[in-house]
Amino acid sequence: KAYAEELARKGFAIVLISRSQEKLDDVSKAIASKCGVETKTIQADFSAVDIYSKIEGGLTGLEIGVLVNNVGISYPYPEFFLSVPNLDTFIDTLVNINITSVCQVTPACLAVFRKKGAILNISSASGMYPVPLLTVYSASKVIAFVDFFSRGLQAEYKNKGIIIQSVLPFFVATKLSKIRRATLDKPSPERYVASQLNTVGLQTQTNGYLPHAIMSHWLSTITTPSVLIICYFR
Numbered sequence: 001k002a003y004a005e006e007l008a009r010k011g012f013a014i015v016l017i018s019r020s021q022e023k024l025d026d027v028s029k030a031i032a033s034k035c036g037v038e039t040k041t042i043q044a045d046f047s048a049v050d051i052y053s054k055i056e057g058g059l060t061g062l063e064i065g066v067l068v069n070n071v072g073i074s075y076p077y078p079e080f081f082l083s084v085p086n087l088d089t090f091i092d093t094l095v096n097i098n099i100t101s102v103c104q105v106t107p108a109c110l111a112v113f114r115k116k117g118a119i120l121n122i123s124s125a126s127g128m129y130p131v132p133l134l135t136v137y138s139a140s141k142v143i144a145f146v147d148f149f150s151r152g153l154q155a156e157y158k159n160k161g162i163i164i165q166s167v168l169p170f171f172v173a174t175k176l177s178k179i180r181r182a183t184l185d186k187p188s189p190e191r192y193v194a195s196q197l198n199t200v201g202l203q204t205q206t207n208g209y210l211p212h213a214i215m216s217h218w219l220s221t222i223t224t225p226s227v228l229i230i231c232y233f234r
């Protein structure tokens with residue numbers, strides 16, 4: 001939502017894709033009236049895999065300039081692997097939402113991409129280190145996947161004017177992180193997105209926000225005991 005609002009403020013027409021038509025209608029109306037841009041919605045539940053022809057159909061005739069591959073879920077609460085509720089279904093759902101969506105929405109959008117544009121693949125700093133008790137989430141965000149996907153595509157598209165960026169935030173105060181009050185190191189989504197968008201075209205891989213970049217630098221230059229990482233991500 002914060003990405004859609006910030007891009008609309010910059011004058012982009014917006015296509016919102018998410019699972020609840022009611023929420024899509026509310027956000028799309030608010031953006032259209034506040035920013036005076038065209039909006040369109042496509043209802044799709046990314047836990048399923050038969051949604052991509054609908055998305056492709058919804059994008060037909062548009063010219064896409066920026067794709068933000070943002071959809072993602074995490075654990076309801078940190079838990080030991082075998083004690084995650086409904087583990088089998090949870091794994092399928094998480095893989096479909098966090099991984100398959102990136103691979104499938106990207107070609108649907110590339111088919112209608114402008115000559116110049118950007119694809120932002122939202123990963124997570126939890127993909128930079130193994131995070132016990134969020135093991136499947138951390139593995140689904142593993143930097144190698146998004147980063148190799150983004151860098152491979154960047155090489156394929158480098159002469160076509162398309163920037164592909166992998167984005168690795170630490171905590172942002174959203175529904176997913178269950179953090180209610182924003183702080184300097186856990187910014188509001190609006191603050192994070194405004195900062196992150198300033199890195200497009202400058203960094204192919206980014207933490208997107210200065211305090212997060214400092215934390216990433218610190219974690220990668222010292223040998224951090226895994227207990228510290230567990231404490232931070234909890």
Ligand SMILES: NC(=O)c1ccc[n+]([C@@H]2O[C@H](COP(=O)([O-])OP(=O)(O)OC[C@H]3O[C@@H](n4cnc5c(N)ncnc54)[C@H](OP(=O)(O)O)[C@@H]3O)[C@@H](O)[C@H]2O)c1
Pocket residue numbers: 001017018019020023044045046047070071072073097122123124125126168169170171172173174175176177189
């Ligand atoms: N927040 C953090 O601390 C943090 C840190 C690092 C990385 N990230 C990554 O940032 C991205 C955005 O996360 P967020 O924190 O903004 O989460 P969020 O507030 O929960 O937003 C996620 C969005 O995805 C939608 N969504 C969830 N499941 C869906 C499904 N099955 N089908 C369609 N749409 C679905 C949600 O719709 P509903 O409103 O209907 O649920 C919501 O619009 C994720 O990829 C996450 O892994 C977040």
